[in-house]
Amino acid sequence: xxxxxxxxxxxxxxxxxxxxxxxxxxxxxxxSTTTAAxxxxxxxxxDLANGAIAKTLTTTTGDxxxxxxxxxxxxxxxxxxxxxxTVASGIPSWATAxxxxxxxxxxxxxxxxxxxxxxxxxNTYEHYLLVGEERTVGGGGLAIRLLxxxxxxxxxxxxxxxxxxxxxxxxxxxxxxxxxxxxxxxxGDASTGRGMFVTQLWYPNQANWTHFASQMTTVAGGSKRQxxxxxxxxxxxxxxxxxxxxxxxxxxxxxxxxYGYSL
Amino acid sequence: xxxxxxxxxxxxxxFPKLYxxxxxxxxxxxxxxxxxxxxxxxxxxxxxxxxxANALNKKNVAEAKLAALGLTAEDLKALGL
Numbered sequence: 162x163x164x165x166x167x168x169x170x171x172x173x174x175x176x177x178x179x180x181x182x183x184x185x186x187x188x189x190x191x192x193s194t195t196t197a198a199x200x201x202x203x204x205x206x207x208d209l210a211n212g213a214i215a216k217t218l219t220t221t222t223g224d225x226x227x228x229x230x231x232x233x234x235x236x237x238x239x240x241x242x243x244x245x246x247t248v249a250s251g252i253p254s255w256a257t258a259x260x261x262x263x264x265x266x267x268x269x270x271x272x273x274x275x276x277x278x279x280x281x282x283x284n285t286y287e288h289y290l291l292v293g294e295e296r297t298v299g300g301g302g303l304a305i306r307l308l309x310x311x312x313x314x315x316x317x318x319x320x321x322x323x324x325x326x327x328x329x330x331x332x333x334x335x336x337x338x339x340x341x342x343x344x345x346x347x348x349g350d351a352s353t354g355r356g357m358f359v360t361q362l363w364y365p366n367q368a369n370w371t372h373f374a375s376q377m378t379t380v381a382g383g384s385k386r387q388x389x390x391x392x393x394x395x396x397x398x399x400x401x402x403x404x405x406x407x408x409x410x411x412x413x414x415x416x417x418x419x420y421g422y423s424l
Numbered sequence: 425x426x427x428x429x430x431x432x433x434x435x436x437x438x439f440p441k442l443y444x445x446x447x448x449x450x451x452x453x454x455x456x457x458x459x460x461x462x463x464x465x466x467x468x469x470x471x472x473x474x475x476x477a478n479a480l481n482k483k484n485v486a487e488a489k490l491a492a493l494g495l496t497a498e499d500l501k502a503l504g505l
Contacts, residue, residue, distance in 0.1 A: 268447075271450075272443055272450075273443045273444050273445040273450060274442050274453070274461050274465075276444070279446065279447055301472075409465070409468055410465040410468045411465060412439070412442075
């Protein structure tokens with residue numbers, strides 16, 4: 162039998178550079194350069210490779226691999242910003258989050274005359290909620306403009322406002338074709354006290370009028386101004402971002418979180 | 425009331441540099457943007473001052489009319505007006 166043959170006299174061991182006798186091995190993890198794999202070892206390696214998922218299955222950053230059926234891997238391309246992973250027809254997929262607010266982004270700004278958020282409105286959500294605080298300098302208050310392609314719209318803002326200085330005056334104001342909406346009262350940059358606001362934007366990313374409403378409460382020194390302002394922007398434009406400024410065009414500082422949701 | 429140039433001069437002394445924020449980053453305004461921002465600030469300041477002066481003037485006129493009738497603003501509040 163071949164396995165019982167004795168190597169010829171003078172036979173030497175094989176190397177990677179010369180022929181010779183060689184010892185077989187079943188190992189699939191050895192790093193030896195002087196032994197040879199048996200068909201058994203080759204089959205073990207083949208079985209492992211045959212059962213593995215090809216790395217070429219993914220093509221894009223953020224891709225996810227899932228089983229489209231038992232033992233059948235498939236690729237799920239990355240979803241859009243703000244989408245969540247869900248299950249539809251028994252397989253995973255990306256979908257617009259429903260049933261609640263989804264935090265999109267948090268921004269802060271200080272010592273600037275304007276603050277631009279370029280890309281926040283999309284068709285992922287219909288409506289947006291801005292929750293924040295601000296310290297505008299030099300009176301006035303925090304204001305917002307809608308923005309698309311890097312340009313903020315500075316006309317067509319119509320709104321009605323009702324404000325009360327506790328212990329002081331009451332204001333009822335209105336504007337048509339204004340240059341911006343006021344979303345927060347100034348606190349004069351006081352180190353004590355705050356200006357807080359909650360602002361709602363309806364359909365800013367649809368080519369129709371955007372509606373807005375803001376609640377603002379301020380305590381700073383002797384000023385305790387509380388107010389509401391609401392209205393619409395009379396342009397049939399889909400906006401992708403917003404720009405903050407002071408109603409006095411002075412410096413602003415503050416922070417806010419933007420949430421999105423759909424009905 | 426201060427002139428536009430006076431307001432701009434004061435504003436420039438207070439803020440020799442101005443900044444804008446974009447997506448969590450801060451940038452210094454270039455010369456053209458700086459001049460534009462100063463001008464916008466002054467125009468807004470004048471507009472606000474004019475609005476306040478008009479409102480005060482209307483208030484004074486109304487109070488004078490009330491006084492001629494022997495009334496005060498407190499009397500109107502008491503009437504729910």
